[in-house]
Amino acid sequence: METAIALRRVGAHGQLACLLLPPLLTLLILFVAPISLMAVYGFWAIDENYLIQPSLQLTQYEKIAGDPLYLGTLASSAGMALLTTIGSLALALPLAYYIVRFVSPRWRVLLVLALIVPGWVSVLIRTYSWNLVIGEAGLMNWLLMSAGVIDEPIKLLFTKTSVVIGLIYIYLPYMLVPTYASIERLDNSVLEAAENLGADPFRRFLYVTLPLIAPGIVAGCVITFIPAVGEYVVPNMLGGLKGMMYGNLITTAFSNFDWPFGAALSMVLLASILACLLIVGRFLDVNRSMLGHE
Amino acid sequence: MNRRQMLAATAAAVSIGLTASASWAADKKIGGEINVLSWGNYIDFALPAFEEKYGTKVNIDYYADEKEAMNKIRASGLGTYDVVFLGVGYEEVARKQQLIDALDVSKLENFKDMYAPFQKPKSDGTHVHVTYSWGANGLIAYDPAKTGGPIKSWKDVYSGKFKGRIGKIDKANEQAYRTVFQAGFEYGELNDEQWQTIAKTLETDMPHVRTVYQHYDEMAQLLAAGEIWIADTDDGGFRQAKAKGLSIELAYPEEGFIAWYDGPCLVSQAPHPEAAYALIDHMISPEVQAQLGKELGYAPANQKAVDLMDPALKASLGVDQAEANLSRVQFQRSLGAAYEAKATEVWQKAKAQVQ
Numbered sequence: 001m002e003t004a005i006a007l008r009r010v011g012a013h014g015q016l017a018c019l020l021l022p023p024l025l026t027l028l029i030l031f032v033a034p035i036s037l038m039a040v041y042g043f044w045a046i047d048e049n050y051l052i053q054p055s056l057q058l059t060q061y062e063k064i065a066g067d068p069l070y071l072g073t074l075a076s077s078a079g080m081a082l083l084t085t086i087g088s089l090a091l092a093l094p095l096a097y098y099i100v101r102f103v104s105p106r107w108r109v110l111l112v113l114a115l116i117v118p119g120w121v122s123v124l125i126r127t128y129s130w131n132l133v134i135g136e137a138g139l140m141n142w143l144l145m146s147a148g149v150i151d152e153p154i155k156l157l158f159t160k161t162s163v164v165i166g167l168i169y170i171y172l173p174y175m176l177v178p179t180y181a182s183i184e185r186l187d188n189s190v191l192e193a194a195e196n197l198g199a200d201p202f203r204r205f206l207y208v209t210l211p212l213i214a215p216g217i218v219a220g221c222v223i224t225f226i227p228a229v230g231e232y233v234v235p236n237m238l239g240g241l242k243g244m245m246y247g248n249l250i251t252t253a254f255s256n257f258d259w260p261f262g263a264a265l266s267m268v269l270l271a272s273i274l275a276c277l278l279i280v281g282r283f284l285d286v287n288r289s290m291l292g293h294e
Numbered sequence: 295m296n297r298r299q300m301l302a303a304t305a306a307a308v309s310i311g312l313t314a315s316a317s318w319a320a321d322k323k324i325g326g327e328i329n330v331l332s333w334g335n336y337i338d339f340a341l342p343a344f345e346e347k348y349g350t351k352v353n354i355d356y357y358a359d360e361k362e363a364m365n366k367i368r369a370s371g372l373g374t375y376d377v378v379f380l381g382v383g384y385e386e387v388a389r390k391q392q393l394i395d396a397l398d399v400s401k402l403e404n405f406k407d408m409y410a411p412f413q414k415p416k417s418d419g420t421h422v423h424v425t426y427s428w429g430a431n432g433l434i435a436y437d438p439a440k441t442g443g444p445i446k447s448w449k450d451v452y453s454g455k456f457k458g459r460i461g462k463i464d465k466a467n468e469q470a471y472r473t474v475f476q477a478g479f480e481y482g483e484l485n486d487e488q489w490q491t492i493a494k495t496l497e498t499d500m501p502h503v504r505t506v507y508q509h510y511d512e513m514a515q516l517l518a519a520g521e522i523w524i525a526d527t528d529d530g531g532f533r534q535a536k537a538k539g540l541s542i543e544l545a546y547p548e549e550g551f552i553a554w555y556d557g558p559c560l561v562s563q564a565p566h567p568e569a570a571y572a573l574i575d576h577m578i579s580p581e582v583q584a585q586l587g588k589e590l591g592y593a594p595a596n597q598k599a600v601d602l603m604d605p606a607l608k609a610s611l612g613v614d615q616a617e618a619n620l621s622r623v624q625f626q627r628s629l630g631a632a633y634e635a636k637a638t639e640v641w642q643k644a645k646a647q648v649q
Contacts, residue, residue, distance in 0.1 A: 049390040050631045067639075069646050076649065137519050155458070157521065158505040160649075240505030241648050249642065255361050256466075256638055257631070 035270070041263035050257040060264030070249060070265065074229075074272060077246040080160060081228035084167040085221050088175040091168065092220065096180040112180060119173045127237045130166050131157065134238075158240025166234040171227070175220040182216025183209075218284065226273055323349035328569040330354050331363045331378040331561075337426075339589045340582040347576070350569045358508065359465070360384035367393050367561060376564040377573055381556030383628030385423040386416070394559040396420040402575045407598045411620050412555070423559040426577050427592035430623070431528040432472050432551035435513070435535065435542050440523035447548040448476040451524055457502045461513060461522035464506035466641035467634060469496065471626070472526065475550035483629055489636055496644035506645065514538055528554065533591025533610070553623040557595070587611050 043056050064070045099111050118126065133139045134156045141153035156162050186209065194208045210217075232247030239245070246269060253262035327350060330337070334356040341352045357363040360380050364387070367375055372393070380388055388394045399405045399421050405413065412425040436445045440459070445451060451460060462469065471481055473492045476499075484492065504522050507513050510531030516522045517540055527535070532544045558574045560567070576582060583599035586592050593611045594600065600613050608614060 046631055048631050050387055050634075051391060069643055073646060073649075135519055136521050236508070241500070241503055241645055244645055244649060252466075252638060252642065255359065255365070256634060257361055257365070258635065 038263045039267055041260050042267050044260040044263075046258055046260060052259060060261050061268075063261065064264060064268055070246075070268070073244065073249055074246045074269065077229050077231075078272070078276075080164055080167065080243075080245065081225050081231075083164045084171060084228045085175075085225045087164065087168040088172050088224050089179075089217065089221065091172060092175040092179045093217070096176060096183050099180065100183045100186075112176075115176055116173045123170060123233055124237075126170065127166055127234050130162070130169065130238055134162055134165070157238065158242060160239070160243050163235050163239040163243035163245070166238045167228050167231060170234060171224045174224045174227075178216040178219040178223070179213070180216075182213040182219075186212055214284075218280070222277065222280070225276075229273065230269055324569045324572055325349045326566055326569060327351040327353055328377065328566045328573055329375045330573065331357055331366060331375050333357065333379060336379065336590070337577065339585060340577060343581075344573060344576045348569065348572050350566075350572070352573070364388055364391065364393055372561070372563040373565055375561045376566050376570040377558045378561050379426065379556060380423060380559050381425075382554045382626035385557075385559050386628045388559065389422045393562055394422055395562050395564075396422055397424065397560055397574070398571075399424070401571045402578065404575055404578045404580070404596060404598075407580065407596050408578065409595060409597050409617065409620055412595050423557045424574060424578055425555045425595040426557035427530070427586060427590070428553065428555040428595055429529040429592055430546065430551050431468065431554045431626070432475060432547065433527050433529060433532065434524060434545040434547055435517065435527040435532045436524045436545065437517060437540075437542050439541060440520070444543065445524060445545045447545075448472075449549075452499050452502055454502070456524055458504050459523040460503045461516050461525040462503050462506050463510075463513070463526040464508055464645075466638040467629075468526070469641050469644075470633075470637035471552055473499075475547065475552075478549065481550075481552055481624060481626075483633060484636075489640065493640045493643065496640065497647060500644050500648045503648070510534065514540060517542060530590055530592045537591065553619075553625045555595075555625060587613075 041052075042060055043058070045053050045055055045057060045059055047053050095115070099108055103111055131138070135141075136153045136155060136157065138157070140156070141150070144150045145153065156165075190212070191204055191208055194204045199207065229245075230247045230250070231245055232251050235243040235245040235248055246265070250262050250265045250269070253259075253265055325348075330352055332354055338354070341354070344350070345352060355366065355375070357366060360382075361384075363378050363380065364384070367378060367388075368391075378388070378394065380394070385394065389396075397420075399413075402424065405424060408425065412428075415421050434445055434448075434451060438444065441456065470492065473495050474481055474484070474488075477488075477491050477495050479488055479491075505516065507516060507525075510527060511534075513522075513525045513527060513531060514535035517525060517535060518538070527544070529544065532542070536542060558577055560570050560574070564570045578596050580594075580596050580598040580602055583594035583596040584602035587594055587599070587603060587607055591611070593613055593616060594603075597616075600608065600616075603611075603613065612619070
């Protein structure tokens with residue numbers, strides 16, 4: 001009897017191992033191994049012939065810490081990514097709310113698809129299209145000048161503003177999808193209860209809707225902020241001199257054969273993002289505790 | 295048949311045989327395929343004729359600069375690519391990294407027709423590339439209608455009259471030598487004091503600059519859109535932009551400029567060496583070289599190509615002065631990883647200070 005139970009237990013463990021093994025192996029091969037390799041490269045150096053020399057030194061990290069160019073650009077990229085996240089949220093939240101609350105289910109899917117489908121087009125093409133819109137001889141200036149609003153074209157292209165506009169455009173679907181999903185799952189009876197208890201629309205949104213859709217908003221913010229910090233296509237095409245981001249420094253290092261320096265820059269970016277996520281996680285835990293959601 | 299008749303008949307038969315054999319060799323189909331790394335829109339026009347002649351399919355992989363090409367060879371492993379187009383010193387770096395092999399130029403029928411400087415081997419007596427195109431770099435393209443007159447020097451460019459209307463190529467080593475000439479130095483290795491002057495000069499110049507671009511197609515678009523009036527260019531980039539209908543002029547800056555060359559190299563452990571040699575020879579043939587001038591505005595490296603060009607093209611490429619120019623111009627070369635790292639650092643900082 002005991003042997004049968006033990007065998008059944010081993011069988012259950014075996015099944016669990018079989019289920020876990022493929023994803024674990026995938027994670028190990030496609031994520032842990034390349035990142036570990038990158039971490040190792042960060043301690044190496046290149047010689048006069050651009051050949052990589054394995055060693056154990058902190059030269060690359062000393063270079064990053066000792067020159068304000070690198071950490072300064074990282075801080076400015078984080079600032080631009082934050083603006084992108086806020087801008088995307090400001091657009092996605094009312095849009096998702098409107099679609100869920102005021103659009104009939106038949107049209108809802110079509111509307112969401114219409115907002116997501118442009119994301120299937122190459123980032124390069126979508127970013128370049130903004131060149132044609134906000135350029136000096138672009139559509140925006142032509143419309144404003146034709147309407148007599150301005151006398152001279154606005155120089156918007158190749159500024160930080162143009163980069164943030166481009167990033168919001170690219171990352172809006174990333175924010176929209178989780179926000180939309182969380183609003184759609186909202187239980188109407190909870191809102192009706194709040195209304196019956198005398199809560200005005202603003203208080204209903206602040207104290208009922210917002211806490212309930214917070215997980216979707218946080219997910220949207222995280223998946224928008226993280227890739228936006230390391231972005232390099234949009235700043236390259238719309239930023240000119242003024243919109244350089246940390247991703248451009250990484251690209252330059254790798255394209256100059258300096259893989260160890262590129263790896264070290266990438267590790268600093270990874271560590272900074274993980275630190276941000278930890279801080280956000282801790283902040284959300286504190287808030288949940290304060291709101292009694294333990 | 296007497297002995298003399300016999301000998302004559304034998305000689306005739308051998309002669310016919312040799313002619314037939316030579317003719318067969320010239321039209322020999324190699325078949326298969328070949329993997330080539332090249333700049334975009336650089337050799338494409340010449341490939342259909344090669345594919346038809348040798349029955350070999352060309353798989354072309356594009357790169358944005360030579361370093362990316364070398365990274366691709368390393369990343370994909372030797373034995374993947376057959377031919378890579380490298381130049382201006384990168385062929386020396388690739389050789390040191392054992393990414394390319396020495397070329398046996400005796401296998402290249404067209405090599406003997408190259409201009410004399412392009413037939414010279416490296417200092418160790420080997421050839422690691424053949425020159426496909428060459429020209430001048432460190433030049434200035436400008437729109438005279440916008441600038442209100444000719445531009446002759448870097449002093450004119452940064453006079454203050456064109457602030458916010460200047461575009462620069464986003465390549466650290468190019469910016470280094472442009473600024474070297476602007477600062478009045480000789481092209482080559484620099485000491486710390488000279489690097490400081492370069493950094494200072496760029497620091498003064500950058501507030502005048504509207505944007506940077508990665509390649510000359512982008513430069514043409516920016517000039518056409520009126521975003522910039524003055525731009526860094528090389529002669530081929532200028533001619534291609536001009537061919538698109540832009541009303542721009544070219545200036546060889548009074549402070550100095552430099553020459554470049556570029557051409558195919560044989561990748562180490564090339565899986566299709568016979569096709570690789572055939573392609574390299576095809577790229578330096580008079581026909582392709584003449585077409586290169588017409589298609590892309592680059593001067594030919596094979597002097598026999600000149601006879602195939604029309605007078606207008608010859609005049610626009612300045613091929614009549616080619617030999618004289620080649621004898622006095624200074625070519626770019628590899629200045630080492632330390633130079634490159636310093637140039638990158640100086641250029642990145644110059645860009646960052648206008649953020």
